[in-house]
Amino acid sequence: MSKKVKAVVMPEQGKIEIREFPFPDHLEDGAMIVRPIMSGICGTDKHAFRGESVQYAGTEREIFGSYPVIPGHExxxxxxxxxxxxxxxxxxxxxxxxxxxxxxxxPDIVCGYCYQCRHGFHYTWCENIESYGHMKCDAPPHLFGGWAEYMYIKPGSHVCKIPAEISDEIAVEGSFRSSK
Structure with missing residues (x-):
């Protein structure tokens, strides 16, 4: 029997539930699996719960979110x-x-190949940007949010090692919004 992973899921606006997903049985080249220790609750999570799921609203790069998602990008x-x-x-x-x-x-994965990425534009201008906590969880490997027992980190993502002297509480507060 394959291992199951529990996760908090926002299946639609205004709803939260616990679901089980299969533990990923395959890692793409350049991917990893992590076990979240802590995951913040951001204003973006609150807005997604309310159905206000437009990121970068009012800009030329508006991104419209969809459901179901596993929240948690910090x-x-x-x-x-x-x-x-x-x-x-x-x-x-x-x-x-x-x-x-x-x-x-x-939280943000940029492609590195589109015009904006190749010409040094701010990461929010990437034509193919994806964001943890906002990617749909209805297809494998499912686990794209920190409100789960395990999280699948896609190729092209970036992480920062946390020095031993930094507590989990401080690190989750300082989760970064940066990209190369």
Missing amino acids: SVAVVVEITPKARREMEFYGEALSEGDRVVIS
Whole structure:
């Protein structure tokens, strides 16, 4: 029997429920799985719950959210499984990653290939931006939010190792919104 993962899901506006998902049985090259220790509740989560799920509203880059999602984009987590490519490339400052490392996850994934990414525009202008806590969870590997027992971190994501002297409470407050 395959391992199950519990997660908080927003299936639609105004609803929250606990669902079970299969633990990912495959990691894409450059991906990893983490176990969230803490995950903040952001104003964005409150807005998504209310159905106000437009990010960057009023700009040319409005992104309209959809359901169902596993919320949680400000997370402190422990690396559980990691591919060799992610071990080398995913840490924001270039440090090697290992199982057991505590990390904060940059919530936004940019493609690096669109015109805006190639020409140094702010990350919010990426034509293919995705954000943890706002990606639909209705297809494998499902676990794209920190309000779950495990979280799937996609290739192209960035994390920062948390120094031992920084507590989980401080780290979750300082979860970053940055990208290379």
